[in-house]
Amino acid sequence: MTKLITRRWLIGGTLMMTMSMMLASAPAFAQSPVRVSSKIDTEGSLLGNMIIEVLRANGIATENKLQLGTTKIVRAAIIAGEIDIYPEYTGNGAFFFSDEKNPAWKNAAAGYALVKKLDAEKNHLEWLTPAPADNTWAIAVRKDVAQKNHLRSLADLAKWLAAGGKFKLAASAEFIERSDALPAFEKAYGFKLSDSQLLTLAGGDTTVTIKAAAQQTSGVNAAMAYGTDGALAALGLVVLDDPKGIQPVYAPAPLVREATLAQYPRIKGLLNPVFRTLDGPTLRELNGKIAVDGEDAGRVAHDYLKAKGFIK
Amino acid sequence: MAWVKNRVLLVLVGAGAAAAAGLPFLTHAPNRLVLGTGISLAATIASSAEAARAWALATIAAPALLLAASVFVRPGRAAHLGVIVCATVLLTGFVSLAGIHAAQLASIANELAPKANPDIARTSFGGAFWIVAVLSWLTASDAIARLGLKPVSRLLATAAVVAPVLICLAAGWLDQLSLLKEYAHRADAFSTALRQHAEIVVASVVPSLVIGVPLGIASTRDNRWMNALRTPLFAGLNVVQTIPSIALFALLLAPLALLAAHVPMLGRLGIKGVGLAPAVIALTLYALLPIVRSTAAGIRQVPRPVVDAATGMGMSPRQVFWKVEAPLAFPVFAAGLRVATVQTIGMAVVAALIGAGGLGAIVFQGLLGGALDLVLLGVLPVVAMALVVDAVLATLASSIGVR
Numbered sequence: 001m002t003k004l005i006t007r008r009w010l011i012g013g014t015l016m017m018t019m020s021m022m023l024a025s026a027p028a029f030a031q032s033p034v035r036v037s038s039k040i041d042t043e044g045s046l047l048g049n050m051i052i053e054v055l056r057a058n059g060i061a062t063e064n065k066l067q068l069g070t071t072k073i074v075r076a077a078i079i080a081g082e083i084d085i086y087p088e089y090t091g092n093g094a095f096f097f098s099d100e101k102n103p104a105w106k107n108a109a110a111g112y113a114l115v116k117k118l119d120a121e122k123n124h125l126e127w128l129t130p131a132p133a134d135n136t137w138a139i140a141v142r143k144d145v146a147q148k149n150h151l152r153s154l155a156d157l158a159k160w161l162a163a164g165g166k167f168k169l170a171a172s173a174e175f176i177e178r179s180d181a182l183p184a185f186e187k188a189y190g191f192k193l194s195d196s197q198l199l200t201l202a203g204g205d206t207t208v209t210i211k212a213a214a215q216q217t218s219g220v221n222a223a224m225a226y227g228t229d230g231a232l233a234a235l236g237l238v239v240l241d242d243p244k245g246i247q248p249v250y251a252p253a254p255l256v257r258e259a260t261l262a263q264y265p266r267i268k269g270l271l272n273p274v275f276r277t278l279d280g281p282t283l284r285e286l287n288g289k290i291a292v293d294g295e296d297a298g299r300v301a302h303d304y305l306k307a308k309g310f311i312k
Numbered sequence: 313m314a315w316v317k318n319r320v321l322l323v324l325v326g327a328g329a330a331a332a333a334g335l336p337f338l339t340h341a342p343n344r345l346v347l348g349t350g351i352s353l354a355a356t357i358a359s360s361a362e363a364a365r366a367w368a369l370a371t372i373a374a375p376a377l378l379l380a381a382s383v384f385v386r387p388g389r390a391a392h393l394g395v396i397v398c399a400t401v402l403l404t405g406f407v408s409l410a411g412i413h414a415a416q417l418a419s420i421a422n423e424l425a426p427k428a429n430p431d432i433a434r435t436s437f438g439g440a441f442w443i444v445a446v447l448s449w450l451t452a453s454d455a456i457a458r459l460g461l462k463p464v465s466r467l468l469a470t471a472a473v474v475a476p477v478l479i480c481l482a483a484g485w486l487d488q489l490s491l492l493k494e495y496a497h498r499a500d501a502f503s504t505a506l507r508q509h510a511e512i513v514v515a516s517v518v519p520s521l522v523i524g525v526p527l528g529i530a531s532t533r534d535n536r537w538m539n540a541l542r543t544p545l546f547a548g549l550n551v552v553q554t555i556p557s558i559a560l561f562a563l564l565l566a567p568l569a570l571l572a573a574h575v576p577m578l579g580r581l582g583i584k585g586v587g588l589a590p591a592v593i594a595l596t597l598y599a600l601l602p603i604v605r606s607t608a609a610g611i612r613q614v615p616r617p618v619v620d621a622a623t624g625m626g627m628s629p630r631q632v633f634w635k636v637e638a639p640l641a642f643p644v645f646a647a648g649l650r651v652a653t654v655q656t657i658g659m660a661v662v663a664a665l666i667g668a669g670g671l672g673a674i675v676f677q678g679l680l681g682g683a684l685d686l687v688l689l690g691v692l693p694v695v696a697m698a699l700v701v702d703a704v705l706a707t708l709a710s711s712i713g714v715r
Contacts, residue, residue: 040664040673040676040677040680041680041681042680042681045677067673067677068667069664069665069666069667070665073665073666073667076565076569077667080569080572080573082587205679205680205682207345207680207681207682208682210345210682211345211346211347211682214346215346215347231345231682234343234345235345235346291344291345291681291682291683292343292344292345292432293343293344293431293432294343294344294431294432294434294493294494294497294683295431295497296497296498299497
């Protein structure tokens with residue numbers, strides 16, 4: 001009885017192996033669709049949908065793989081060739097290539113040139129034109145506090161704190177402790193936040209910190225935020241400028257596999273003009289429509305592209 | 313307390329009344345990110361239009377009073393049926409009143425500020441709603457259980473309790489509620505996520521059955537191999553079960569990516585570092601323990617004399633297995649299958665973090681974007697799926713049971 005089962009399994013198994021080998025060795029189709037992906041956040045879905053809309057409107061077949069996962073997952077996927085294009089931030093090159101100390105990352109043009117060179121050499125990935133926006137770490141204060149005390153930049157904040165201003169910041173533990181985050185701001189602008197002026201949260205979710213400031217939970221009147229967060233304007237917060245340029249510049253740009261670009265060279269010409277129009281206020285407004293108003297990211301992307309004349 | 317004939321009902325009705333009085337029925341927020349201000353049930357009814365107020369009195373006040381009265385009625389077939397009907401009407405009334413009031417708030421906002429986008433404000437369910445809804449469901453389930461129906465009839469009765477709510481949903485009465493607005497903005501993504509979730513669950517449970525059932529049967533056999541391997545096998549499965557799911561997904565990412573890089577054929581078959589493969593492998597491993605254990609337990613609880621009698625009657629080992637052991641072991645096995653499936657449906661939510669899609673994608677979008685109703689949009693279908701699958705499997709198990 002046992003022998004019969006073994007023989008049947010051997011035959012069945014061999015048949016399955018042969019069939020799958022035949023299927024697997026089928027020639028790769030000539031014009032495979034472009035697999036567009038994105039990270040699992042609001043801006044990722046906005047930019048990813050824009051890429052899909054622009055490519056589709058110009059006759060390039062796309063496959064929707066948006067909201068795939070965190071940076072690590074999406075980056076691993078493109079390097080493994082499982083996706084073809086996704087919007088990435090130039091500043092992240094510091095972490096991909098373990099080069100955090102390099103001051104080039106603090107400059108938009110230098111950072112972009114550096115990450116473009118490194119990725120082309122090491123991973124055969126091409127960075128297309130970045131958007132003139134900076135989605136970096138920032139400190140945002142309540143609009144009423146900023147207006148009353150004339151706070152426009154972090155330098156103004158330092159002066160106001162020295163004069164005894166009432167300030168409480170909601171931020172993630174990572175932002176408070178990382179030497180290139182809050183400590184870097186404090187050192188550059190000459191202020192120091194005491195423990196009573198900080199509310200430490202576990203995760204890096206800026207929506208939570210922004211909500212805390214908007215609702216003045218536990219006396220919070222400032223929040224850790226990202227430069228292009230959509231919830232800022234809607235919840236009455238303003239970002240304080242960083243004139244000394246402490247943080248690396250995180251400009252969003254399409255990152256595409258060289259093989260895909262070779263197959264569809266038009267992608268470059270189609271996406272570059274679109275990304276060039278996406279400055280900070282524009283991204284903030286569009287992100288706000290998705291995050292605060294709850295509109296569909298695809299709809300917001302479509303309406304914007306149509307209004308600007310990139311698609312019919 | 314001799315005049316209290318139904319203590320369970322007393323507790324449920326008491327808790328429901330306390331919640332309805334003390335907690336908000338609905339919450340209204342200016343946008344989907346900020347916390348809303350609560351609106352109590354009394355305030356909702358008071359500020360409703362004439363027709364809505366009459367509807368609320370008929371579908372909420374009347375059944376509530378009848379349920380309270382049923383506490384003092386001796387439990388009998390008629391009393392149980394009455395309780396089921398009242399609980400169903402109460403549940404439907406709560407849900408429909410929420411929908412009607414949300415529509416009313418939306419139309420007021422539209423009148424007051426026609427140029428602003430009225431779609432932004434959000435009306436969500438409050439604490440009182442959830443508690444009373446769950447308690448009505450429990451009341452109805454308790455009464456159905458007390459009726460002592462056959463398994464299929466019990467399933468149909470349970471479906472009849474939720475049917476009116478589903479009709480409200482389909483008729484569009486609930487469309488102005490925050491949950492439905494979130495759905496409306498991503499209907500396609502939701503259907504895709506639902507389909508992917510079902511695919512992940514099936515792709516995990518089927519292999520775990522294929523591997524687990526033979527393994528469970530083999531582990532009950534008394535031979536040199538199994539006697540040596542039995543303890544390590546169950547110890548191994550126990551250890552796998554204790555690994556947190558997200559950790560196991562993360563642990564599988566690297567080896568699978570390495571494998572896919574060196575064996576390109578696997579990549580073309582779909583086994584890659586991210587996506588479905590690590591999720592399905594991990595979920596299969598998690599489902600193995602309940603299935604192997606329940607198969608083994610089921611076979612081991614078959615009385616030895618029955619097997620001896622069958623052998624004595626001249627049945628071959630194969631006939632003994634299929635005609636005696638399997639049918640007797642089936643109920644225990646079915647219980648294990650229920651556990652494994654419900655567990656997989658819940659765990660598949662985390663699979664979205666590694667790119668496998670499914671309803672978890674919607675949950676995490678909501679968590680990362682701070683929109684709690686989006687989280688609900690992902691979680692409620694998972695809960696509903698688990699409840700439906702559990703009920704169907706339980707009915708199947710009872711129906712197929714040993715005659």
